[in-house]
Amino acid sequence: MGDKNDIWAEHLKKIAEERSEESFLSVYDYYAPRVFAYLIGLSVSEQQAYDITQEVFVKLWLNAKQYSNQRGYVSTWLFRIARNLWIDYLRSEASRNQYFEDSDVDPPDLFAEDVESDSDARKLHRYLRELPVEQCNILYKSYFKDMSHSEIAQDHERPLGTIKSSIRQSVSQLRRKFKRFDDGSSKV
Incomplete structure (x- = not known):
């Protein structure tokens, strides 16, 4: 992976091992707007994109140790989390709507x-x-x-x-x- 990813991977390592708030804030400040924009690009409403973005970073905080820089970029990992949360939301919404309709x-x-x-x-x-x-x-x-x-x-x-x-x-x-x-x- 590239030098830039190594910096973000190191931040994730500090979050996982040391619970570094400073590293978390660095990752959040850099990636939150990008994750939000990615979700907007998926036609997610602004409020949902905001909520999902927040949840992505909760998951990052709780699961930073699951990231491996051998498997991909930090950005790819975060976008995958965001996409999966959006899919979960859509499934849940469909299930909830189905429940209320049937x-x-x-x-x-x-x-x-x-x-x-x-x-x-x-x-x-x-x-x-x-x-x-x-x-x-x-x-x-x-x-x-x-x-x-x-x-x-x-x-x-x-x-x-x-x-x-x-x-x-x-x-x-x-x-x-x-x-x-x-x-x-x-x-x-």
Whole structure:
């Protein structure tokens, strides 16, 4: 590999072995805009590209030891992670859409006591689809699969507090959206 890759490979080695924040920030500052632009080139929306870019660098931080400069450039490794995350997102989105379209369980059942009209049900269904995939999946597991927060945390490999915060944030987002478009009849 070239000299330039050797510099980035050395940064990844420091991240893996020493948890070097300085090396991480160097890699992030250089590659984050490139990963973002790569995702935009794949026709990813700006918000999704931003979210996926952040996740790429979380994965880099957690899995830097998996990189091998014998197998390719750092840029190739990061772009592959980004592409795989985008594909995972698309699969998850397709799966989520399929669930909502084919299921006997209507998404508004999440808040059945608060949903008073078909109009509210349609709004809630649309708002659920607007949530980030992981947040929607966490809500789905909590409300549809009746999984405990601890089970969801284990399933998503996230801290329990993160799962609880995600649920609170998702419900709060849904409530804010309902209030923003409230015609006076919605209580969500």
